[in-house]
Amino acid sequence: MGISLSLLKRTAVEVETFVQRLDGRVKFLYFIWASILVYIFYDFILNLIFIIVTLLLAIYARVAKPIAMTLLVIIVPWIAIATPILSLPLGFPWNKTIIYYIKFAGYEIPVYLEGLGWGITWPLRIGVCISTAMLFYLTTNQARLVATMFKMKVPFRFIYMLIATFQLIPLLVDEANTIFQAQLSRGLRTDVGIIKKLYYYLALVIPLTLSALNRVQIRAIALESRGFSAPVTKTLMYEAEFKWMDWIFLSTIIVATIVLAYVYITYGYSPIAGLEYIWG
């Protein structure tokens, strides 16, 4: 069994903290709620607070590592690249407030607040979306995930499509590895420049596509043979229902929404960082 295939062993961490026990709908709501709020506000400190709260929940639920790693791989490099480009006089059209001068080779290079704020806020907004979505996915057991979506009246075919997609990715990675090894054995060169390497990697695309199509057809046959399209109400082994903990979490979200609405009305869209709004 390949490394990627072993991902299929568990898609949700099987520990039982209150985060895992929370109803999937509540965690999904937290993901949507946080993602919308960080777009309404334009404040990277508020975004950071959301990320920290999410990471604290993730640490408690023992799923912090994959979330932190994802943030490190996507968000940190993004900030590291975007902020210098946007905050230095390199053409970001909304730059006007100079907050600092960097002395370099006898020149004084200005650093602009607008570019800096934009370069930090946007990646952190995405970071909030990613971390809350991952918290939802990694702490919701697949059976509960299905039951949650079923309860939310999501058509079963769509639920299946979504879950199967998550499962198909590691299977395809495994398949790609096998095809890659086969092509290597047949003389595929890897000791070449990046452009040539990309060109050679095209050799993987056709067999992988065919293999994926074949797999999809076989999966469809297997499902059909097991009554997937039977015109009956499906039985789920897990029933999604709200418990007191869900109500408490939901109440916290409602209270936080009221507080943030008050903050927005009183202090505006950037209550802590005090940024001036630019598009986005």
Add this chain to the structure above:
Amino acid sequence: MGEAVVKVENLTYSYPRRENVLVNVSFEVKKGEVLGIIGPNGAGKSTLCKALNGLVPHFYGGRIGGKVVVAGMDTMKHTVAELSTKVGLVFQDPEDQMSGLALTVYEEVAFGLMMLGFPREEIDARVRDAIKKVGLGGLEGRSPFELSGGQMQRLAIATVLAIKPEILVLDEPTAQLDPIGKFEVFSVIKKLAEEGSTIVVVEHEIEELATFADNILLLDEGRVRAYGSAREVLEKVDQLRKYGVDPPSVTELTYILNKEVGTDFEIPITIEEAYKIYAEALGVS
């Protein structure tokens, strides 16, 4: 043996892009009977299996002639979903049988029942029973992808058994397995056969098939070349060879001895029979 559960009459089928995959195939399987289907690659064995649960033609399309009646249901008049409660199809590669929605052995076995809308209590009872039948007790919480090949194929059989179909169709269930896996799967099939299940099995392992099949159907180029009791079909060594099928070793050995050396042994089809015949001939008890 009871009444016929499977009746195939003059079945002729062409895929949309492949002509005459099955030509005038006729046979029947009685309740509690085990029918083995043998033949070279490309003979139409898998297509025949798929015709039994309606995948052919409902899923694949193509042109079909003749009649397939399974458990009293004409496969042309019923959907695959309806037929899935009557015919359980086990695929060659057990991974193909996995739903992609279950994280544990238990959930995988429960999947089909969930899709068919069985009550939760009944699902639980049937799943536990099916898992026990295939000898996977204790592995309920394990991921299907952590199982060995043999265990995974037994799981695939359990997923079908849970639905309690009237006919179990196994399409080369041991083709992808190592010797231990093959042994595990054959043990389950033999047990099911002894318990009186109605089974149609496509198998290349003729020696194993000979030990539990009541009847055998030899298929080649979509046509039935031989059909009868296991003995009637397997003892015709020349015919098997002609169609690219290896007869059981003991059958072939005895056939050659009779033909070349002039002995007059009864033709055995299993090792047990051969042992008895040769022990008698050699005067060994």
